[in-house]
Amino acid sequence: MTSTMSPAPRRPDDIRSTAPLLRNRPYQAVSWSQTCTDFAEQFLIVAITWAAVHTFGGDRLGLVLAAWAVPRGLLLLFGGVLADRKDRRAVGVAVGMLLCLLNLSASVVTGRDELWAWLALAVCLGVLDAVRLPLGSSLLPLIVGRERLVEANRWVSLREWGAMTGGPALGGALVALLGTGSTLITAAVMYALSSILLAQLPSLRPDEEQPREPVLVELSQGLAIVLRHRQLRTLLLAFALANLFILGLVGVGIPLFAKEVLKAGPQGLGVLAAAFGAGLVLGTLLCHRLPDRWQRSQQMIFALFMLSDCLLAVVGLAPNLLLAAAAYGASGLVAGPPATYYRALLQTLPPAEYLGRVTSIARATSFGLEPASTAGVGALSARLSARTLFVVGGCAAAVVDLIGLTLSRHRNREN
Incomplete structure (x- = not known):
């Protein structure tokens, strides 16, 4: 029984495919940058939803989340066009710094019961999400060779699931210990760190301008x-x-x-x-x-x-x-x-x-x-x-x- 449950031995080519990623500085910069973003996003979600439930109740929480999701859904495809036509490094750095500023603003807004301010904050977050999501998905093929993409995506999946698993629990603990405002400030620092790491990349502007x-x-x-x-x-x-x-x-x-x-x-x-x-x-x-x-x-x-x-x-x-x-x-x-x-x-x-x-x-x-x-x-x-x-x-x-x-x-x- 034990032998059937033991994992298969790792192939030598799997080891070789991992080693270059560890020496690939652009990949490491993107990986750690997106790790900061993934955990910051979980902190933000927990803090916003918990603060909205206590401030307004379930019906207004639904409005806030809808205001967050509407621009994200409407502009997502256009965000992909922006990522394809502009310097991805510059766009990523700008989005990260704007998210940093929005989280600092959220630390103030969540302490008040002014619904219009909550909705304005949510709309801005949705617009930036519409740019951030396709941008993050398009970075990897530019910094990792085709022969390394499978291994690179394996690590990406582990990072994303790790953030989904540990991020909410850690965010909930931060809200309980430090409060909503301090948790959002922590998320703002992580977004800023994400931008700093992404700025280490070379320019990622498209090589050729082709008519579309x-x-x-x-x-x-x-x-x-x-x-x-x-x-x-x-x-x-x-x-x-x-x-x-x-x-x-x-x-x-x-x-x-x-x-x-x-x-x-x-x-x-x-x-x-x-x-x-x-x-x-x-x-x-x-x-x-x-x-x-x-x-x-x-x-x-x-x-x-x-x-x-x-x-x-x-x-x-x-x-x-x-x-x-x-x-x-x-x-x-x-x-x-x-x-x-x-x-x-x-x-x-x-x-x-x-x-x-x-x-x-x-x-x-x-x-x-x-x-x-x-x-x-x-x-x-x-x-x-x-x-x-x-x-x-x-x-x-x-x-x-x-x-x-x-x-x-x-x-x-x-x-």
Whole structure:
């Protein structure tokens, strides 16, 4: 039994692929810069959501998160155009310093009950997110050779999951020990450090200025590919609808559940978020132990997501923090493999020349629905308990996954 569970020996070429990254100074600068950004973002999210819940309640928290998400969803694709046409180093440094200033401003705004100031702050954060997200994804191919990209992305994934797992818990502890204002100042320092590290890179301006079609024309071409491709159409539409129920629960439901049901304080909020992140990490690590056929099975992707959403509904039934964290962590554990398979399908189904646009449409669809989801859950929180929100929202998302599973079966039978 022990021998079957022991990891396979590491190949020599894996060792060789790691060593150059350690000597690649631009890669190290970007890696540590984005580590600072990832943890600062988690501190910011915990501080903002906890302060908004205490200042306004769940309905206004939904408005604040919607004001954050709307410009991010609307401008995300245009942020990608900016990253492609400008010096990525200069844009990254500027965005980091602006985020530093916004976090310093947030340390003042969160101490007041003026909703307009909260909304203005959230809109500015959303605009900068629309630039930061595509910029971060586009840096790696410029500083790492093609033969090193797989190993580099492996470390990127570990960093992101590590921030998702440890960042919320650490952010919750900082809020409890130092207060919201000091936590936001800490995040501001980390954003500034991120910019300083990124400034160590050489210029990353595009080498050649090639004529491009208008952005809207290129986006319409990508949308046409999605609508004509039956498998892509099923995946993107189903997950967009499921996100409509899920995103609001994560953004609004979890803080409300921690405060009103569990009476757990900011530490409890951090524990819940960290439990889900830890589940995602473990689930992603276990992908290679699952049957290979699952990686290409659209039906299995929907089935696993359906189970994850059912476990999310179970969170609403948990009587204490321990059981709620266990259910939330199990939901993340089950969601890890299908999330990986889903990304792989999005990279292999469309023609190569449309890959970027299809991926952008998928991300924009998710971010674009977040404002409606968070605002809707925030409004419903005035009429329904946090427990009811989780049970109903999780079950509704599971029904959407079941519909996607059924459509996938019909497609396989027709083929």
